[in-house]
Amino acid sequence: MKKISLLGSTGSIGTQTLDVIRDHPQAFSLVALSCGVNIELARNQIKEFKPKLVSVAKEEDAKNLQREFGKEVEFYYGDAGLVEVAKSSDADVVVTAITGSVGLLPTLAAIDAGKPVAIANKETLVTAGHLVMEAAQKKGVSLIPVDSEHSAIFQALNGEPHKAIDRLILTASGGSFRDKARHELQDVTVEQALSHPNWSMGAKITIDSATMMNKGLEVIEANWLFNTDYDHIDVVIHKESIIHSMVEFHDRSVIAQLGTPDMRVPIQYALTYPDRFARPEGERLNLAELGKLHFKDLDFERYRCMKFAYEAGKSGGTMPTVLNAANEVAVAKFLKGEITFLQIEDVIEQALHTHTRQANPSLEEILAVDQAVRARVMNN
Secondary structure: OEEEEEEOOOOHHHHHHHHHHHHOOOOEEEEEEEOOOOHHHHHHHHHHHOOOEEEEOOHHHHHHHHHHHHHHOEEEEHHHHHHHHHOOOOOOEEEEOOOOHHHHHHHHHHHHOOOOEEEOOHHHHHHHHHHHHHHHHHHOOOEEEOOHHHHHHHHHOOOOOHHHEEEEEEEEOOOOOOOOOHHHHOOOOHHHHOOOOOOOOOHHHHHHHHHOHHHHHHHHHHHHHOOOOHHHEEEEEOOOOOEEEEEEEOOOOEEEEEOOOOOHHHHHHHHHOOOOOOOOOOOOOOHHHHOOOOOEEOOOOOOHHHHHHHHHHHHOOOHHHHHHHHHHHHHHHHHOOOOOOOHHHHHHHHHHHOOOOOOOOOHHHHHHHHHHHHHHHHHO
């Protein structure tokens, strides 16, 4: 039985990870989890899965839960608690389903403890990809992608030599506003932005999908996960979300991974790799019923966040850190109604233009830049 530590148990990826564990009780057990402030859901998860170690966001919640569950469960809180969950000695694999750069330190802690990481937290690699990959290589720890796009590439590359890769082709749904022209986005609402046509995701990632920043972050993540430079990573809009990504090889063969839009499939594969477990009965891919699949080129002027992501990724150093930090704060401001949808792009562009790039930053420098950018954007 594989023992799992889950960072972000109450979010979209976290709850679907628990679905996978539920589906295969003989194969998986949950030994540790972390959550934020959704204590009621976390309480139910603790009762059902009986982890030995739990971390929550607030000290008060940790104390209340400790009194409720007694010595059967050990409770922590805050950033230190995330690290405790990540390095749990009982875990065979750590699933990083937490959202945002807050996932960086626990991911590094998991790697340092020698734990394989099923990584769904793209912001970690965007913020400090060079440090994470260096640590993983040093410790001999595998990073198995959970995002559907990177899982698709990972599967397409099985058994293929890296030198045979010509292009990685990430597919993008286009988000909530894919059928709107840019001039129609001036007055879109938060509710409209949160209405994704294909996927059920958390608020932050759904907004990122609408701005296409989510895909930009995935491009940077792909650069690190698959050691492929940006000139060989393309993005194509594919509104059905059936082809999750593709790899083109030097001989012009293209291998694609297809499936219905169900995140439990790549989550399960990350947990069972190199094996494949059966999924419970459910929706199967029916190409005849679909009839057609649609694709179109990505317009960098329509989706300016993609342009920012490629530029920040190619520049390297602290620029991706700035990109991610500014985006996280800008999205939070939009969700609170403090800025408009298109102003998310303006906030990110301003942060990038006013930052002085640092090459090959240390962890301390990355954390300092991250906090400085957040403070500046928050106060503007």
